[in-house]
Amino acid sequence: MQASPEVIRSISGILRENDWRVTAFVRDAELVGLAPTATQPLGFAVDLGTTKIAAYLVDLESGAELASAGAPNPQIGYGEDVISRLNFVYRNPEGGATLAGKVHDTLNEVLGNLVVQAGVTRTQVVEACIVGNTAMTHLLLQLPVAQLAKAPYVAAINEALEVRAIALGLEMAPGATVYIPPCIGGFVGADHVAMILGCDLDQSPKIALGVDIGTNTEIALRVPGTQFMTSVSCASGPAFEGAHISEGMRAAAGAIEKVRITSQGLELTTINDEPPVGLCGSGIIDLVAELHRTGLINSRGRFQKASEAVRATENSLEFQLVNAQNSGTGREIVIRQEDINEIQLAKGAIHAGLEILLAITGTAPEAVEEVIIAGAFGSFLNVENAIAMGLFPDLPQAVYRQVGNAAAIGAKWILISKTARQRAQVIQKNTRYNELTTYPKFNRAFALGMLFPEKNETVQNR
Template structure:
């Protein structure tokens, strides 16, 4: 039987398959988690891949429907509809990868050409970049002579046991060093493991950079944090910090230097500075919008003459919290949802029976309920034929469950929809306020860069449909992945990039939403579930 070799990039996975095998089937056999909510029937349009080389079958009617002219011209196809006719190389963008697979390309920003490597100590064999997030921590071991990432590791922040949000941790942390020791002990443990995995030692690390939000930054340095929980939310220190790594308890080389870039404000930390730095290398001119969506969402409007930043208390709905069947992005979580009349199709992380629904699935579900007329633009569930009342609350059944197999029923309730509305309204208000402040409209944005784990996994069309993100052509959006981690590595290996990070923090001005006269009006308008576009952002008398 005739066979063809199929190579999937950037993961570098390949296999030999019988002629007639679709790209989607080849991906499945290689355990590459391409999204296919429709089960490979060509009706969802999610499994887009780019054919780099090799002849493939002719385009189908389904592909003509789901692929834009620009995508067709660039060689994009639907994996479920395409059959290689010879040895074929494919490029898989991050968007169609399911969550466990997407972590392989989560940090999607390459070092720019000409970046100065080994800028601080050319003899140092290794450097360490750390992204200290509220929920997750990421480490990157870097060769300081070449800039190559030697190893990386991500895991849940162990401080979660003291509280899922930073306010809970702040309440416990003053005069109590458990929070700092917890994270440092975990860092040392993982540093020991990943250096051992590549045949090296923690003592080989002579340079380190750590980025994080303001609370994580302060907790890491054992700085006072109680003032961050009350107005005017003033950091104990905003400037860059350079100390011996051992001073915070890190077990690296004896004289290893730890650098922490400057902060922008009480709720906008060095992780956002690093993300802005990384976004500077996306080859975009004009005005850019950069968002890192989470419990606290940081947004910056970046233009040649200014950087304006705002922090939005968007809440934990997009992390699965305060949602009846919400969960984090773990195996079994519904990560994508499609509704056609009463037919609900879902894709779960790990392709196992659903156990709950994570942020990207929640966003999809609300968008689909809106599209199918099951909720209206005010968020009200108004279709009694397709919803039900249980425990005095209206809900929509996403998955009926099967008690015999141990699966439970999963629903989206009226309260869940309200939680999503509040989260998306906070973010939309921040975007509108920044645009208004600079007399700009949505259409004047040349690029929208979405950073962070949640932003990397969402369906942009769902986000635009409910007004979480502005209604702009898909070509203007970039899902950056771990932009903070990428920026931290740039700061680690280059004196020029480190200098730029200082300039970014100094240039950024902070917009306080609470003191904006029309804040309440903007927020109430933003609760509506509908797209927003051209006129938004213009100041009105």
């Protein structure tokens, strides 16, 4: 049996402290660590998003989730999108170490919060699985990124990787390992593999689309009877997470999460029924869909000046949701023309990605039987309103299913199961990535995707 120097240095003290009766944590033929008798081995599963980090503490024997926590990705201060971060690394000799260090510190802090929640110790955590898009895992591991920042956007390595937790600054068992699942290519990374696994898209008996909505939205198409799935990645940006929106915010207490415009006025629902303080992603989708349904914005996303509900300011047009007296911040909450424009950019990218994916695979829209919506934002999305505002192209036969953070679910499966790791390898090998920007009609599809449908019958008839 093998053991790292870090493990060897810990053995003598632990044995003596526990009267020579201990639990040994063994990974294959390697001793990972020692602990008091009957101590359970734990794992650390992480979905490393461009904007947010979601982390989970898992019992490796039962698979039970013991604790969960989240944090903003600290790299956001160096660029909200992945290209900005890659360029920062390219232009600064110490940029790679800086961005990696920020994430390492945050992951270690989040892990500390998890073990406190669960009432356990860090030395019980013997394995980690971290998933993220290709850029995020490259930055995490300080892999070369110059080739990833420009066409044809090639990863330094696509295969699964195992690294010592200590190399990433993670305070876990002395011999703990971090497993990074394989990536597919470009910006379709280990999180996409985990999403496909987590929602069983690779085993679906239906012609199905998997859409993981985030700052980078990844989409996969499964056609039963064919060997390969096909994937694309859309730079949808962080607008659906509240960024670049005047009163946008993350999903927290007081965030407006549901909106309906009636003949009696506005009906708003906030998280925890707190006084409104801003708009989170689901509320933004509802509001924009309602503004279009009621004719307050046209198909090009422009506010209609003739409406009494729309008012002009010095630099823009805007619609008031909450006056200053009724808000939780003491200031009014509005949505402005530039906010609508940001949503159009995000929806245009996703709409174009879906449309082009169907085109390059020769899949008719009416042939799609299921659309699986993944991601934390997708969990709270009003699908009816998303369809009405044209976030998705017309898929008349499709049934929509929301599955939550499927990438995190997949990460937890991969953490605890060798079979899941083998399945992830098969998913990676059997998925073909297509770069959208090389498609000749991408710009036209993107521009048309920014438009709102001329008819909103789905929302009007609810």
